[in-house]
Amino acid sequence: MRTQTGKVIDIRERMSGFSLIEMAVVLVIIGVLLGSLLMPLSVQMEVQRRDSTTETVKEVGDALLGFVIVHRRLPCPDSDGDGFENGPACSNAEGEVPWATLGVGREDAWGHHLRYRANNSFVTTIPNPPDTAGGLAIVDTDGLALTAADPDGPAAIVFSCAADGLPNLGNDADGAVNTNLTCVNGGVPDGTYVQGVYLDGQYDDILLWVSKNSLINRLVSAGKWP
Numbered sequence: 001m002r003t004q005t006g007k008v009i010d011i012r013e014r015m016s017g018f019s020l021i022e023m024a025v026v027l028v029i030i031g032v033l034l035g036s037l038l039m040p041l042s043v044q045m046e047v048q049r050r051d052s053t054t055e056t057v058k059e060v061g062d063a064l065l066g067f068v069i070v071h072r073r074l075p076c077p078d079s080d081g082d083g084f085e086n087g088p089a090c091s092n093a094e095g096e097v098p099w100a101t102l103g104v105g106r107e108d109a110w111g112h113h114l115r116y117r118a119n120n121s122f123v124t125t126i127p128n129p130p131d132t133a134g135g136l137a138i139v140d141t142d143g144l145a146l147t148a149a150d151p152d153g154p155a156a157i158v159f160s161c162a163a164d165g166l167p168n169l170g171n172d173a174d175g176a177v178n179t180n181l182t183c184v185n186g187g188v189p190d191g192t193y194v195q196g197v198y199l200d201g202q203y204d205d206i207l208l209w210v211s212k213n214s215l216i217n218r219l220v221s222a223g224k225w226p
Helices: 011-038 041-071 212-221
Strands: 094-096 115-118 137-139 154-160 192-194 206-211
Touching: 041 154, 041 206, 041 212, 137 154, 154 212, 192 206, 206 212
Parallel strands: 137 192
Antiparallel strands: 094 115, 115 154, 154 206
């Protein structure tokens, strides 16, 4: 092909240049697709389980807020495994999520029962002012505080022990070892719980806390506070 200036341009050369660019893009796309396909099936399933359990824990948190609107208090934990709250006295008690009382799922994606704990001040009736008591606190895996102390501490805590079936780090802070993978604290749990990112062999729990402010906000929105 001859241009107006008389310069000859090889059409095959032009096409080859475009083809190389297109080929590079195609190779990148193929590499991404192969990378996802080559991910071990067990890893993919584990990611799906974590995502599913995260959603289940969030649903429990939403159900707790709904319970508060109806009863103006938080439920006690289920301490005997029947799915219903055990109370009315449940100060400092950690137990299973009262799944039948709340109408939510009982287990995480690994078949472990979800754990739950409510602030001492909120299980009989929410006080006015709504000050927390009982010393509940959330920290990260480095021990740095993620929540304020009482009277502004968490209202409730929900967590899954995930794949290893054990309360990790501060979620089993008394040091007692649970060897049967039932997600039950081996001793008397203290008030400090850990929320963090996944650390292989160290921390895989999935934890959510309900702040007193989000709880009161829900009550105000429903016309139930003060």
